Amino acid sequence: MAVSRRGFLAGCLSAGALSLAGCGSTPPLHRQRWYLFGTLVDVTLAHPDAARVALAMRELSALLRDLHHNLHAWKPGRLMEVNNAIARGESTVVSPGMQALVSDLQDYHRRSGGIFNPALGELIALWGFHDDLMPSGAPPARQRIDRLLAEAPSPLDLQLQDGVLSSRNPHVQLDLGGYGKGYALDAGMRVLQGLGIHDAILNAGGDLNAAGSRYGRAWRVGIRHPQGRGALAWLETAGSEAVYTSGDYERYREYDGQRYAHIIDPRNGMPVQDIVSATVIHRDGARADAAATALSVAGSAHWQAVAEALDMSQVMVVNRTGRIEVTRAMAQRLTPGELGGRQLVVV
Ligand code: AMP
Ligand code: MG
Numbered sequence: 276m277a278v279s280r281r282g283f284l285a286g287c288l289s290a291g292a293l294s295l296a297g298c299g300s301t302p303p304l305h306r307q308r309w310y311l312f313g314t315l316v317d318v319t320l321a322h323p324d325a326a327r328v329a330l331a332m333r334e335l336s337a338l339l340r341d342l343h344h345n346l347h348a349w350k351p352g353r354l355m356e357v358n359n360a361i362a363r364g365e366s367t368v369v370s371p372g373m374q375a376l377v378s379d380l381q382d383y384h385r386r387s388g389g390i391f392n393p394a395l396g397e398l399i400a401l402w403g404f405h406d407d408l409m410p411s412g413a414p415p416a417r418q419r420i421d422r423l424l425a426e427a428p429s430p431l432d433l434q435l436q437d438g439v440l441s442s443r444n445p446h447v448q449l450d451l452g453g454y455g456k457g458y459a460l461d462a463g464m465r466v467l468q469g470l471g472i473h474d475a476i477l478n479a480g481g482d483l484n485a486a487g488s489r490y491g492r493a494w495r496v497g498i499r500h501p502q503g504r505g506a507l508a509w510l511e512t513a514g515s516e517a518v519y520t521s522g523d524y525e526r527y528r529e530y531d532g533q534r535y536a537h538i539i540d541p542r543n544g545m546p547v548q549d550i551v552s553a554t555v556i557h558r559d560g561a562r563a564d565a566a567a568t569a570l571s572v573a574g575s576a577h578w579q580a581v582a583e584a585l586d587m588s589q590v591m592v593v594n595r596t597g598r599i600e601v602t603r604a605m606a607q608r609l610t611p612g613e614l615g616g617r618q619l620v621v622v
Contacts, residue, residue: 314480366441396448457564501552517560
């Protein structure tokens with residue numbers, strides 16, 4: 276997955292900015308930080324048993340490393356093997372986990388009206404985002420974009436039968452950059468729950484899954500300001516929740532004074548222009564991740580319809596003019612941060 280510039284904002288959990296002691300927490304909070312999925316993953320566990328925590332950290336680390344490796348879009352791992360098989364026109368046996376993942380991607384693609392398209396690997400690579408470094412130089416030629424669009428890769432080209440995956444379209448190349456973090460953090464939370472740890476935050480560069488509380492006090496998390504450095508707004512998580520943000524500021528190519536974001540509109544093959552940041556709160560991290568990406572593509576005129584189709588009721592969207600729109604359900608959750616005198620417009 277990609278290198279993210281998205282900041283980590285989680286109140287007292289803010290990336291090293293504030294010490295835990297500064298938060299006045301007497302019982303211990305246990306923290307670890309790993310570089311995975313192209314970003315810093317900050318793990319915070321609230322549990323009194325240090326031995327249990329140590330075990331949990333080991334298991335979590337192993338799981339996330341495995342998923343990082345096997346879901347990577349452009350480095351060797353299981354996903355690359357699957358993509359290579361598809362490109363050769365071959366079918367391949369996939370694990371039950373991968374089967375469920377593919378079905379989920381298809382469901383999300385369908386419900387988003389096609390704008391969440393995790394089969395666009397060739398196009399994402401053409402734009403230069405299959406690289407640890409940010410791309411530079413001129414954008415790809417229109418002709419090359421059109422040639423890839425004409426192949427119309429879609430997750431619906433994939434077929435699953437008795438655990439065997441095949442594709443009607445050899446140009447399908449799965450890229451889970453818009454979904455994989457949520458998928459991984461959901462799995463991470465399940466591991467923690469299985470070990471009896473019910474109070475945690477897994478934060479991958481600002482995309483996070485939260486569970487429980489820190490010894491009875493709600494986890495407080497921030498939503499990054501797309502143009503600034505601080506938090507646009509704050510919220511307290513309740514129970515198990517995921518908060519995911521997609522933004523054009525995370526990864527982009529800059530050329531001739533123009534910014535080309537890493538989120539691509541499958542309808543025209545171009546980076547999104549209109550929405551600069553989309554945030555959702557949902558119980559499921561993978562779905563929240565996919566939805567935040569889809570809403571970025573949907574644009575100002577359509578995001579509400581897409582949010583409804585994806586069952587997302589808590590949404591905040593910032594567009595290029597700086598207008599901040601929130602659903603009623605989201606507005607109830609937020610404490611405004613650095614709004615710079617702007618209002619949250621409840622829609
Ligand atoms: P996110 O930060 O979750 O919005 O994910 C952005 C990443 O998703 C990009 O770096 C691409 O790997 C991938 N991506 C880009 N455009 C799309 C799209 N229209 N649908 C699904 N994934 C996309
Ligand atoms: Mg996403």
